[in-house]
Amino acid sequence: MSESRAIEEAGLFSHAPVVTVRSSSASEKRRDSASEKASEGEKYRDAKHDEADEDDVTYRNGEPIISTGRDVSRFVVDIRDDGDAALTVRSLFLGTLWAGLGAALYQVRRIYIFKPVQMSVSSVFLLLLVYTSGQAWATFLPRKSWVEGTRWERLGPVLHALNPGKFTIKEHAVSTLIASTAAYGSASVSNFAVQRLYYDTDVGALTAVLATFSTAMFGYGLVGILRPLTVYPSEMVYWENLPSVTMFQSLHYDTSTNARRVKLFWIVFAVFFVYEVVPAYMFPLLTGVSVFCLSSQKAPRSTKDHFTNIFGGAQANEGLGLLSICFDWQYIGSAYLSRPIQQQANSWVGYGISYVAILAIYYSNTWQSKSFPMLSTSIFSGNGSVYQQSAVFDSQFRLDETALEEVGLPFLTGSNAWFNFTLNLAFGGLIAHVMLFWRQSSVDAFSQAKTGTQPDPHYQQAMKRYKEAPTWWYLILLCLAALAGLIVCIKGETTLPWWSYILSLVLGTFVAPFSTILFGRMGNGVSTGQFMKMIAGIVNPGKPVANLYFSMWSHDVVSQSMSLAGDLKIGQYLKVPPRVMFLTQVWGALVGAIVNYVVMVSIVNSRQEILLSPTGSNVWSGQFVQSLNSQAVTWSLAKQVYGPEGPYFIVPFGVLIGIIPTVIHYLISQRSKTILGIKTESILLPIIYRYSGRLYAGVTSTTTTIIATGIASQLWLRRRHPVCYRKYNYILGGAMDGGVQVMIFILSFAVFGASGKERPFPKWAGNPARGRVDYCNGNGALD
Template sequence: MAENASQEHSSELSDNSSIEQVELTVRIIDDQTDNSSIEQVELIVPITDDPTDNSAIVQVELTVPITDDPTLPVVTFRVWVLGTLSCIILSFLNQFFSFTRESLSISSITAQIAVVPIGNLMASAITNRIFFKGKLWEFTLNPGPFNIKEHVLITIFANSGAGTVYSIYIVSAVKIFYQKKLTFLVALFLVRTTQLLGFGWAGILRRYLVEPASMWWPSNLVQVSIFRALHEKEGRPKGGMTRNQFFLIAFICSFAYYVFPGYLFPMLTSLSWVCWTFPHSILAQQLGSGLSGLGLGAVGLDWSTITSYLGSPLASPWFATANIAVGYVFIIYILTPITYWLNIYKAKAFPIFSSRLYTSSGHKYNISSIIDSKFHLDVDAYERVGPLYLSTSFAMTYGVGFATLAATVVHVFLFHGSEIWMLSKSASQDRKMDVHMSLMSKYKQVPESWFMWILGTNIVSAIFFCEYYNDQLQLPWWGIMLACAIGLFFTLPIGIIAATTNQVPGLNIITEYIIGYLYPRRPIANMCFKVYGYISMEQALTFLTDLKLGHYMKIPPRTMFMAQIVGTILASFVYLGTAWWLMETVPNICETALLPPDSPWACPADLVFYSASVIWGVIGPRRIFGDLGTYFGVNWFFLAGAIAPLLVWIAHKAFPRHEWICLINMPILIGSTGIMPYATAVNYTSWIIVGFFSSFVIYRYRRNWWQRHNYVLSGALDAGLAFMGVLLYLCLGSKNVNLNWWGENLDGCPLASCPTEKGVIVPGCPAF
């Protein structure tokens, strides 16, 4: 019914020829009760000569408003105050927690919720006096009620402080683990250039990844739903509740519930019943462990477990969820066990699921024993210790990464090549526009030259600093150029995948691989190349996501440009300042061997980044995946990844009536487990279960409920978790207050990490 009404409304709009404000009488009918009510709503609607349609994406049509009020003030005193504060606070907290054992990540949804009462308070308390009235610089501190466009712009500032700044890992690796000289100026240059470089790609690729209606960026619909729930006034349906009421109830429930998995009963993070049923069986625990095994039957009753690595399952379209589920089942339950039980690459000598590095005898690899005083590989020592080995799951991760990159390029070429070509040939005004593009065309656009200027400035700055401070960074000028070329090349194909599936294949593996061959035995150069090649793409996708959010919420493009630039620069200073302060003031930070067991400063992500720099930068890919390495056969995954989308494309051409074939997305299917490990099986099983019920069952059979509440629920769960997570850490975690009872025993599968090869002796494991 909602779809029919929307289609009728769209057809009415297309018959008119000017933009005007109209007052509509809307009859709201509840499908469940057959009751109806009438209310008056005032809308600004698009009416143009060109044929404009609502989005072809049903989820967008059901979620994003097709209205705009260009008279709303956007850049206000409230935006500058709340936006900069949100950016600073989130930047500080996320960098602070990234060094702790829990690595809590606080999303911008937290700030999105928190600023609403403050914005309303400022609107009611601050004077509305107009200063310098009639002058060119006339302004007021209070232009009226706190509005939705101000709220969106504040959230754009907050997005700059959400997540992590990847280049900080270089700083911690050099200063803490390698203990080499790195000045604050050079560190600041690294952070600033890597964060802003992707802005150039974003500007160049707006035509392909923001303006088309088919590029819908599913994660944005969560924030759009929250904005509408917090700002739109709606009558409470009979027997139901408004979206705002639903949000508040879900938020309170999420906030209260996280006390259990977050502190009182951590076992809820991973319930592995197979291990409890077979407490003495290595095979059963390898299969059933959600944290150290294949997670057969494991489930997590913790929203952070569900969303930690794959994002919100409520924001994932069903076809993407199904692709991930199929890929996960094939790789984890078929390919990995076969590889392990056939003992390929001595797999049984190591745990089936682990991110650690091993010797051929199944013991942990002592990386420091093969590094000389200049932080280069000691070849003689490496020959004595022997080659480095990976667990089956870790080796599979690299193979999956190789295949995903090849599949991404081939898939986009086959399924989106003609579309990209048409977009390249045609100017944006000549293309058929949906209603959102039609509304946004009324605003003054950002010239592409602005983005090109930022891009050129950052590339030149990066080349200058890397050459001038080569003793600290090791990377030559051609490394910067090559890294930028890789980042630009992959941004479009990976951006298309991200914009349509909400999943992002990573570039970190291929960048490490390339520079490891071209410039071996230089770990810092390897890290810098990876960051410039990988993060330029990641940042471009972040900027593009925000641009699409502004597109949906009708924020003037030049205002968006300002907020993104200012927020990114501000966040860079805060992130680096926080990290530098902690590294200078916390004794032995990140050095787990020197820290007490209960120390929170474990820096898990920094340790992984450092280990990767040793694998790819010190030992090098030639001694792992090349002619001198053990895992040369893994390179065949490149070929397999390139062939897989071709097979789907041929099937689609052979059977054009079977539309479901086009929904097979090989980059997502193959790359489904690309973050395992560090993501664990329980993250996937829980995510797939929730995604199935949300995007298939509820979407198909309770469409009205899904339309009103699905994305609102996702945002409420995120916000409740974030607020309680911070509160628990500040009140209990930072004081090392623990309960010390069996409910803290995560997973309960101690034998899952044991090897099964005869003669391999590991403490705590039975010998064969």
């Protein structure tokens, strides 16, 4: 099937050749299909609400094709609620255990901010660890029944509290969410890493923990207030959480019929766990196999250089990785098995623009691009050397005007400047798109929540049975988080004035709903950090550290909101009482604030030199913290760098430029529902903008593979084999992520030097001793 035909069937085009039926006959098809699958114990879940009678359902061979959030609520996630206990001694203990001790394994997420590609970490493996522990607890610890009728019977209530019997799905969810919530402090922690690496400031543990807790809980307070908009509606899926949700229900519901899926999970997990040693350690050439680079070993040096820029991508900041094939799942991930095709198709357009734009900027020498590496997130002096920012800022991290005149302005690589511009484009497009295209649905969501008529079946099921967490709980949490941040701002080494701190919170509060709506609907958001740093540079000129903290209490609050809203959605899908969810996430954030700080200190102390390198390697890279620092420094010099006389004056205008096409797009969509067969509303300019700068740094050899992964999952499996898609797609994604990420965690500390000592694999053709691992520089190892 051709790609255009596949996209047409996916619903981006106006005509789909598959059968579409009204839900009146859809009920009959579901009943017939359920009868056919009775031997497997599989039955489709009806929404049991008027919503089910209002929309069309698309089927293939009697199986619904999962396309929308409503489809997920009705056919993927079971509406079942056994009314079992959620908050128990067992669930709290296991959640705290894996968050504070065993969750060191899960803290591979922390490692990824120091890797060439930033990946989100699947929680499926953590979910299974908790499940195994809970099952062992229920089986082996004494129960009340053991002492009934004996002289120890008076201990029955105590034993029942410790071991109430069967380990339930809600206990499982609470334990897992405590541990996963503990992992959501990475954005804040990265700011402390920047201070250690670039400003020689040892941020105290108490300051770091308070600041991390402040951003997490302020974000959660916002989520609580906005949950009618960002959690309750069916459209708010948080797609990358579906592997976890389906695994929870597979383990606890109809376990006999789901045994095949669970067994398959462990087989795939084990295979990818063992396999990951090969591309990550023994055979790094598999990170990016480029036919063009391998075939150009004897080409002239100029040809090799051009090929490296265009086709190289197996190492950090090497090249654009065009048509390279990646065989290392750690750089691919299950996100492309989960995200809806609408999001992925728009991202493909963005990738195409990114290839063209970055090459055009570099080879046209725009922004003096040829004076610097084509890809890098560092800042440079005009002569191409790394910028000596310590000579420009005094001991209080404030700008020294005289020193700036002597040293000169910092410069960005052309790709980094383009990336900053596209971030502003995406931010402007995000605000405009949500306000224009999703305005009415947002208004309806609040209205439905107020009247209790929100049609999502999982919301209705939970609201009938459990008390909602009152809004004033979240308001108190907001106040406590704001107070903790104010203490850090005043007492810590932030250089951020109190009034600027308050402004940052206000800004984060404004932006959070826009970003969370896009993230919930599409499984992918738009980074707001660039915009926040731009505002910080305007209100705090000449203060790069203040810029970092301003962004932390604005952009990081937005990031926390998106992550914690996704957890609340898991709670809604699994019918965890809202008040229990509140306590779960608050406790998880407290534990995580400590764990995150400890892991960050360990990695920064042991890998400081390579994290400061402008290029890094295929194992470690400081690109993320470098980018934070570059933005903080350049935006603290906003007047000089981004002003009318500065080299990058166009970058701030990206916000306005991003709004205008979105407004035009909206006006066109009101007149024409389709153009050239493409639904106009399926075009997402914020996503296109975001991916237009995506290849600005890091390992880029993944693009071809992730596009192929998305096509295989969302265009072929989902459309052609919906039964297999519904039963196996999300579970297999979690299995692959889990196996790979556990091995990467082990390798990071065992051989990659996270613990201080590096043990490289012996050199051979698949792990060359010199040059690029993908041979894009013609290193002679194949002669």
